[in-house]
Amino acid sequence: MLTYEPDETVAHALDPRAKLAFQVAFAVAAISRPALAPLGVLSLLALGVLLSANLSPPRVLFGYRYPFGILCLSVLIAAVTIGPPWIDLADGVRTAHAAYGVGLVLLVSAAYVRSTPVRHSRAAIQSLVPGTPGRLLGIGVSLVFRFVPVLRRDIGTIRDAMAARLGTERSATERAVVLSSRGLTRAFVRADRLSVALQARCFAWNPTLPPLSFARADGLVLLLSVVLVTVPLW
Amino acid sequence: MSTDHEYDSVALVPESIVRPFARAALLAALTGAVAFVSIPIPFSPAPLTLQVLFVFLAGLYLGPVWGSVSLLLYLTAGGAGAPIFAGGHAGIGHLFGKTGGFLWSYPIAAFVIGALVHGRTGFGFGSIDPTADETPSGGFFDSLEVRDPATVGLGRLVVALSVGTLIVYAIGAGYAMWLLSLSPVEAVAQFVAPFVIGEVLKMAATIALVRDGRYELS
Incomplete structure (x- = not known):
């Protein structure tokens, strides 16, 4: 099970707001069924995100074996047709294309889960x-x-x-x-x-929270998020 | 200045919000805590999982407003990394994933079930922010009333739970259909058909729980 683990990786040092924005932007890009070239770039980006949180891809794939298994089942169900020719390859490939993007989104969110403590998410x-x-x-x-x-x-x-x-x-x-x-x-x-x-204990509307601050790396992550949001327009 | 707030007066949260809010948060945690529980059903391909049952209970016992707040808390906490989605998973990725439609439908279903069961008493009018209104009594949250679901007629319960289930499956299967380019038949075969027996049993369990006097839920 993937949960928060204290560490000193690049992902741990980022502002949680930048990480949230990046995940949403990545999801928008990945589930818009991009062409193969942007999908390849997104795959590399997802790999980079995992490494930035010190997560090994095999570990994440194993942790998410059931969601990934269900995605594979969807591809199989899409490919099977009732009556000849029984297997509709084009239909299966179309679903596999979409399912691959969904899988990438899961990988990226695993990096957030490992690198962000709850008090940062709350703030x-x-x-x-x-x-x-x-x-x-x-x-x-x-x-x-x-x-x-x-x-x-x-x-x-x-x-x-x-x-x-x-x-x-x-x-x-x-x-x-x-x-x-x-x-x-x-x-x-x-x-x-x-x-x-x-x-x-005087539960109040105005508690004190940990201060959040944007660093240069967060600016870069935000810029990348803006680029990702435009992927569906490519 | 960053230290200004230390000199502000403390705006206490009134009891009309603290009590239902604590219940909503704990019901969200409970919905997550049962993510690991599955009960095998004879002749059904999918086991009985209890999460949708707690969506029903949120609408029934917390009403339309706090019931949907409870499920929104569930989604936000799961997105922020609490291991509370089906199978103990977490992360925003699941909110966009193949079962994302089911997750998003939970607050809507809880709202509709609460609205159908509690009717007009489940809603109120007034200011949402008690800091904006110096007199906390008589506000929106004070006017919300949730009746005991045991006093609700059987017909109304069945209609409310059926509509709630339809909402969950229509949004859940519809989203998966769009996301994975599936045909309606394929979406139903994977995301609806295996769960039909379980859903009927969950509705029966919810009605038994609500109407059986043995289970005291004051």
Whole structure:
């Protein structure tokens, strides 16, 4: 599983806003079904992005084996036709072309995930989305990061308790009901305790965040993003 | 000056926002925490995953406004790197990837389900920013009311969940069709047909959860 890892790579040093802009621009370029030459340039660029975050391509490909497997399945389903000639190569190639671009976008986002801690993402969100919605979004994102491991443990406990009582013999619907109702009850109890704690600690609209600053490298990344956005026009 | 804010007065967030906001954030985290859970279904090619079930629950228990906020938080946190998308994946790439349409449809589906179940009580009018309005009571978030889903009629629940499911699959399969140049039949074969049994079971599970008195969700 790919998650944030502390390091001192080029990608780690970049401003999170520049990295977000680059990813969106790259996605716009890659899913617009560019011709083969721009697609080759994008492939090299994606490789460079992975290396800049000290990620080896085989590691990312292995980590994303299921999404990539589903992309390959799409190509296969597109190529198969019902009735002769059974295989429509042109249809398959068209989907493979599109699926390749989608794969590149996944590679680039893996570099962001490895190189950006949550507090930087939060600061970037709050500086990009103005006002109260941005603040709520920023705080909410850090709460989600904080509580996913806690709630995953809750779900694990509930599943263990069900398994110990032969819950695995129950129907799928019954298991889903027990798991989701117990999970939701626990999550809402935690949420209500959290809201009391937040208010007790004067939860405010104007917290102090880590300062973000643009360096020359961020300017270059932004420039590259602007170029990438124009790829669909080529 | 960068230190100006230290001298500003602290603008406290009112309780009418803190409580539902904490619930929305935790429901988003829970939707991510169940990304690893899959329950095998007999005679179905795809196992039962619980994420869409929590989209239903967000609309039902948080209402149209906070339900969609919860799912927006889920998408933003996943995009920012929390391992909460299906299979424990993360990153903006998945929001643009083949299942990106499904992810984007979640807040819309939660909003529509909440609107259909809670009707006019789920909405309110007023200022969204409490710092702009010095009197926090009587604002937009104070006027939002979410009724207990157990009191909602069975017909209304079935219609709301069916419409929500249709939205998820129409946007999800439609986006994949456009993204990967698939024909409608191919898109349905890969992104809709394998999940039909699971979706029916999820709707049944949601209705059982909502209407069964054993499960107390105050």
